[in-house]
Amino acid sequence: MAFSELMDRVGSKGPFQFLNMVLLGLPVFGLANHYLLQIFTAATPAHHCRPPPNASTGPWVLPKGPNGKPEMCLRFIYPPNASLPNDTQGATEPCLDGWAYDLSTTDSIVTEWDLVCDSNRLKEVAQSVFMAGTLIGGIVLGDLSDRFGRKPILTCCYLLLAASGTGAAFSPSLSVYMVFRFLSGWSISGIVLSTSILNVECVSIQMRAIMSTVLGYCYTCGQFILPGLAYAIPQWRWLQLTVSIPFLAFFLLSWWIPESVRWMVVSGKFSKALKILRQMAALNGKKEEGEKLSVEDLKISMQKEISLAKAKYSIADLFRTPNMRRVTFCLSMAWFSTGFGYYSLAMSVEEFGVNLYILQLIFGGIDIPAKFITILSINHLGRHITQASTLLLAGGFILALIFVPPDLPTLRTVLAVFGKGCLSSSFSCLFLYATELYPTVIRSCWAKKPKQEPEAEKASLRIPLQPCGPGLDPS
Structure with a gap:
């Protein structure tokens, strides 16, 4: 009996999954606030x-x-x-x-610490420090989540984001502000990694696309919240504090989020995994099926993954086999180009000569049709065509911006909006690739690879897979 069949026995689409999605989705609304916060807190009047x-x-x-x-x-x-x-x-x-x-509209870190003229690049440095935190946090926290579990890392990151965001709001200097922003980026990586995994591991394969899409739209809706908050709270310190405090409540709510059953079984915590499965069955109206489950059922359903978990892994395992080298190289290049282009556009909103608040709403709104079109394209055209098309179109729109003069702000805005939409679609495809092309034991950080692949995992690297949805993307 495969693990997916085990989930079907206790209910893979019911009240338990809905409640889990709500608990995981609520914090995602606030992630966009931190990713794009410097659009408003570092605005140059x-x-x-x-x-x-x-x-x-x-x-x-x-x-x-x-x-x-x-x-x-x-x-x-x-x-x-x-x-x-x-x-x-x-x-x-x-x-x-x-x-x-001119402080008639807003104040920012630019006016607080005179980040203009010769010092104007320091605000970009502050955003780069934040992104460096997400990079390093993804490497470190992904490995820690494999060792200690998804839920502890998620809970700690909620608390760290609340604390570091609050610290940034009370920073006495730019250097202190950068330290707290680095910690914010670090914690967001842990939230994204753990949320992406916990969101899809307790549902059937057929439901993954729906669950991932819903979670992705939570992030998209968060982009509409930020301009409203920035307009209502023009003081950057109060805005920073406002978007950070809710994560203290999410830290408390996270105690009701269940741990990954798959991780608990692989880690040998069979009794705790069985308890969660029975709770899942009870909430989904299949209490009798849950009572029939035993530890032996868990061992049989995940026999291969349990045996693989006994091996030791390192970053070198990402390049151990030709298939893994190819996957790692292609995904790394695609992630870099997509992320670089996306945030170059997203953080340059004030340079297009359009009202900052309205343009941010448009930038967030383009993600709604982009995600929907991506799902249709993945299901009907496949992931390869969708991924390649979105990258080519995004590259074309961005290159076209070079040849449009600054005195045509409307045309520049249209090109930037469509380019961001294409990059949003690319993010959706990449999360799908990352969660399906890598074996389960390295899915959270891409830092481990089994020395003996099961036949199912080998096949997944050679033939196209059924799409499971765009995942939680920062678009």
């Missing part, structure tokens, strides 16, 4: 050089740039009406006394 202390009263005159607009990073050394030699009139210098900002 209109600014110009602050007048020197000895400046004469009256309107402050600023030098003009090539576009005819006042310079934001230069000021006159001497007042324009001063009686000076011709070679010194019009001379400029950097802003030596700081900047004056």
Whole structure:
């Protein structure tokens, strides 16, 4: 009896799965807030050089740039009406006394720590530090979830995200802010990894597409929440705190999330796995079937995976066989190109010359049809065609942006929106590949590979698989 048949006996689509999806899906609404938070907390308002202390009263005159607009990073050394030699009139210098900002709409870390002009790249560094946290967190926490379980890592990451997000809200300096943002990215990796696995492991193969799609749409809806919060809370510290505190409640709710039965059986925790299966059967109206289950049934249904779990694995196992080398190389390239393009567009919203809040709503809205079209394409055209098409289309839209001048903001916005939609579809395909092409024992971090593959796993690397849904994607 296979594990999928075991799940069917206790009910693979019932109240238990619905409750599990709700508990896992609620925090996903808040993940978009943290991924895209710096669009608003690091917004750059209109600014110009602050007048020197000895400046004469009256309107402050600023030098003009090539576009005819006042310079934001230069000021006159001497007042324009001063009686000076011709070679010194019009001379400029950097802003030596700081900047004056237009705070009529919002404040941000840019206005807090003067991240403009020569320091304007530091806000991108802060976002890069956050993304570095997601990278390192994925490597470390994926391995820890294999050792200690999916649920403990998920619970700890909820608490860490609440604490680090709150710490970022009270940061006294940019360096401290970056440390807390790194920890936020670290914890989000653990949440995404554990949520993706726990969401699909207790349902049938036929239900995986639906469950993964619903969870993906939770993230999409979260993108609509962020602009509303940013508009209602213009102070960046309060906005940072608002999107972080809910994860303290999710930390408490996570105690009702069941551990992965598959992981518990592989780890030898048969009695606990049997208890969860019987709870699942009781909630799904199959209590009698649950009472009939025994430890022997669990051992028989997962005999191959239990034997594989006794082996030791390392990162080198990702490249041990030709099939694994090919899969790892192709997935790595696809993940890099998709992630790089997606976040380049998502974090450059304010550069398109359109209202920041409206454009973010449009960027979030494009994911709804993109995910739906991806599901149809996967089911009718296959994953290879869908993945290749989305990457080619996204690349075309992004390249077209290079040749569109800045004075055509509407056209640039349309190209960026369609490019982001294609990359969102690519993310959906990649999560499908990652969860199906790798064996169960390395699914959470891609860091382990059995030395002897079961025939089913070998076949999965050679022939197309049935789609199981787009998964939880950061799109």
